[in-house]
Amino acid sequence: MAKKSFPLSKVYGLLEPGPVVLMTTAGKERANIMTLSWHTMMEFEPPLVGCVISNRNPSFDILKATRECVINIPTLELAEKVVGCGNTSGRNVDKFKEFCLTPVATSRVKAPIIDECHASLECKVVDTKLVTQYNFFILEVLKAWIDPSMKHPRTIHHLGKGAFMVDGETIKLPSKMK
């Protein structure tokens, strides 16, 4: 794996701009992958991430049972695989095989990292108070990984019905914001 450790204090900068992510979970038979856009940062450090996962998705049950996952951030190059993962169900498909993605075992959680993604966040579930009513999980990021060789990772942002906005230019303004 080309990824290096990434400071937890900087994780918010990866998720705040709203990229589509691929969540991996460790199912009993095999690891699953779910495409996901409904997430938000909730705390800087340790980083907390809130996300909504439909209870019709097998990842919902796995996450509820194992309380562990990895949030992987794909770039434009993986767009077709991202849509593929969103359009198939882990009930009858091994998505790693189907979409030629490489699972990498990691230390903190049983769910695998997706090697092809430019960043991966190992997470544990820390709050399930809103799971029954809203399918809303709160995750703590335990460990973050990033591929430093990708200098300008262009993430993708779902606009609905298979349309995605791709990262454009970056602007910098004088700011006191974190």
Added chain:
Amino acid sequence: MAKKSFPLSKVYGLLEPGPVVLMTTAGKERANIMTLSWHTMMEFEPPLVGCVISNRNPSFDILKATRECVINIPTLELAEKVVGCGNTSGRNVDKFKEFCLTPVATSRVKAPIIDECHASLECKVVDTKLVTQYNFFILEVLKAWIDPSMKHPRTIHHLGKGAFMVDGETIKLPSKMK
């Protein structure tokens, strides 16, 4: 106001890609504006939006008391005003005056729409169970407005410390996703 009514069923497409938004609230003395990136869709229709608002911000107290707000989506042209709103406090600044933004009164909520933003979502607070622990509010969008004359609104996405990614190209892939 150039904005027209926008279907609630399409609101997710505005917020899923993760734009920075400007939340307006109706304070006792004056309306306030807060810059915000920590939000996520939680349901399609009626649209539910979860968001984190620091309890050090006056908007937190106003939202908690009035249970109403407007989520306004600014475009690149407003980037300096967006940072300005994020770097000042409504305690001692009238942000509408300070940043030459135009408040427009609306019908469903007391908080004003920001005329210069390309879309505005009138919201009421529907769940405060996670407010004490996480500053996390769940909002229902009651009414949505969009400026149809802006054909290619380029939203901005916070990367941290005043850096923003600007919407780039849009790609379309065959997908069964909503």
